[in-house]
Amino acid sequence: MAGKPKLYYFDGRGKMESVRWLLAAAGVEFEEEFLQTREQYEKLLQGGSLLFQQVPMVEIDGMKMVQTRAILSYIAAKYNLYGKDLKERALIDMYVGGTDDLMGFVLMFPFLSAEDKEKQRAVIVQKATSRYFPAYEKVLKDHGQDFLVGNSFSWADVHLLEAIFMVEEKKSDVLSGFPRLQAFKARISSIPTIKKFLEPGSQRKPVPDDKYVETVRRVLRMYYDIKAN
Amino acid sequence: MSGKPKLHYFNGRGRMESIRWLLAAAGVEFEECFLETKDDLIKLQKDGSLLFQQVPMVEIDGMKMVQSRAISNYIATKYNLYGKDLKERALIDMYVEAVIDLNELLMTHTFQPADKKEQHFATIVDKATNRYFPVYEKVLKDHGQDFLVGNQFSRADVQLLETLLMAEECKPDILAKFPHLQSFKARISNIPSIKKFLQPGSQRKPPLQEKDVPKLMKIFH
Numbered sequence: 001m002a003g004k005p006k007l008y009y010f011d012g013r014g015k016m017e018s019v020r021w022l023l024a025a026a027g028v029e030f031e032e033e034f035l036q037t038r039e040q041y042e043k044l045l046q047g048g049s050l051l052f053q054q055v056p057m058v059e060i061d062g063m064k065m066v067q068t069r070a071i072l073s074y075i076a077a078k079y080n081l082y083g084k085d086l087k088e089r090a091l092i093d094m095y096v097g098g099t100d101d102l103m104g105f106v107l108m109f110p111f112l113s114a115e116d117k118e119k120q121r122a123v124i125v126q127k128a129t130s131r132y133f134p135a136y137e138k139v140l141k142d143h144g145q146d147f148l149v150g151n152s153f154s155w156a157d158v159h160l161l162e163a164i165f166m167v168e169e170k171k172s173d174v175l176s177g178f179p180r181l182q183a184f185k186a187r188i189s190s191i192p193t194i195k196k197f198l199e200p201g202s203q204r205k206p207v208p209d210d211k212y213v214e215t216v217r218r219v220l221r222m223y224y225d226i227k228a229n
Numbered sequence: 230m231s232g233k234p235k236l237h238y239f240n241g242r243g244r245m246e247s248i249r250w251l252l253a254a255a256g257v258e259f260e261e262c263f264l265e266t267k268d269d270l271i272k273l274q275k276d277g278s279l280l281f282q283q284v285p286m287v288e289i290d291g292m293k294m295v296q297s298r299a300i301s302n303y304i305a306t307k308y309n310l311y312g313k314d315l316k317e318r319a320l321i322d323m324y325v326e327a328v329i330d331l332n333e334l335l336m337t338h339t340f341q342p343a344d345k346k347e348q349h350f351a352t353i354v355d356k357a358t359n360r361y362f363p364v365y366e367k368v369l370k371d372h373g374q375d376f377l378v379g380n381q382f383s384r385a386d387v388q389l390l391e392t393l394l395m396a397e398e399c400k401p402d403i404l405a406k407f408p409h410l411q412s413f414k415a416r417i418s419n420i421p422s423i424k425k426f427l428q429p430g431s432q433r434k435p436p437l438q439e440k441d442v443p444k445l446m447k448i449f450h
């Protein structure tokens with residue numbers, strides 16, 4: 001059954017958001033089933049749909065894929081967003097690894113106490129401006145091309161754009177020392193599929209709020225405190 | 230220039246160990262450059278060798294690769310340990326990512342403060358025996374083949390074996406209820422390149438001792 005990919009997750013960003021970005025970038029329509037109750041989650045578990053009892057889960061090409069990285073790699077390869085050869089893939093993997101680490105600092109943010117949130121905001125900005133953004137700024141400066149890898153639009157570009165937006169939501173002028181990233185952001189945002197995803201009414205999810213946190217805690221019975229790293 | 234991959238890390242397992250396993254499994258000789266002090270790390274950072282200022286870093290095929298997943302992906306593909314098509318790669322990725330999750334739990338055990346250690350140990354055992362091991366046990370049982378994916382040796386087998394052994398170091402009888410994992414462990418351990426890696430004198434690293442933690446903290450913090 002060919003069908004559209006179907007995403008199983010909460011009605012919010014979390015770890016699924018990168019999957020939404022990538023599918024959208026590839027121009028692939030997808031469906032979503034939102035977990036709102038514990039019962040829904042237990043039904044998925046009992047049905048054997050979640051290989052390691054976790055979401056994200058994506059039904060795609062007859063598979064029930066889990067593990068965000070596995071899902072993203074599959075989509076990237078399938079839709080030619082993974083470079084043209086092994087060396088380009090190596091670069092894409094390195095860059096995606098960096099943006100993934102940066103996003104990790106933001107992912108836990110909604111679950112932190114108010115006090116820890118302020119500390120974490122500072123950590124996010126510090127890591128972004130001293131470790132990650134300088135690396136990508138240099139990559140773009142050194143080759144002067146429009147895209148991060150192989151002069152061709154790839155997963156690395158989509159992932160970096162997503163990370164930039166996420167960090168800007170924590171500090172709106174965070175790109176001020178990075179002229180090439182600013183130009184990159186404008187350029188990638190105007191790619192038709194991306195532009196469409198950035199418009200209201202798309203399947204892009206808003207910044208996580210307390211309601212999202214409550215839903216996740218309720219569905220996963222995750223009531224312990226999350227500490228910042 | 231020897232042409233052998235060169236690994237930059239501290240003299241211990243951490244995030245480099247899976248890469249050592251993979252190279253060894255592929256029968257690839259490699260060199261290692263150990264970070265002993267913070268200055269060693271700073272030197273690498275200053276000369277632009279570390280894309281994100283972090284190790285692991287592996288010099289391979291003219292690249293200075295960072296990010297352990299990127300490095301492992303590259304090695305696995307280069308040495309044909311990544312399945313024969315996209316769907317096999319998808320399965321391998323799913324299995325490997327979960328193993329990485331379990332590895333994280335195992336790896337961080339030595340760093341737990343004394344008052345959290347017992348609970349952390351319980352979490353490890355719970356996750357290993359209720360979430361992860363049953364999946365691999367079932368995979369092996371259902372297809373009855375020697376290897377996890379595509380009836381062929383792949384990185385999924387290597388990384389699962391690594392984790393099984395690490396879990397046993399934590400709790401020696403942890404595989405008691407998993408007969409297929411026990412025979413998997415024996416079978417994969419017997420593959421010549423793996424067998425060699427498991428012998429004393431190989432580049433496999435021992436588990437981190439508590440006494441080594443302060444030195445490690447000095448390098449990285």
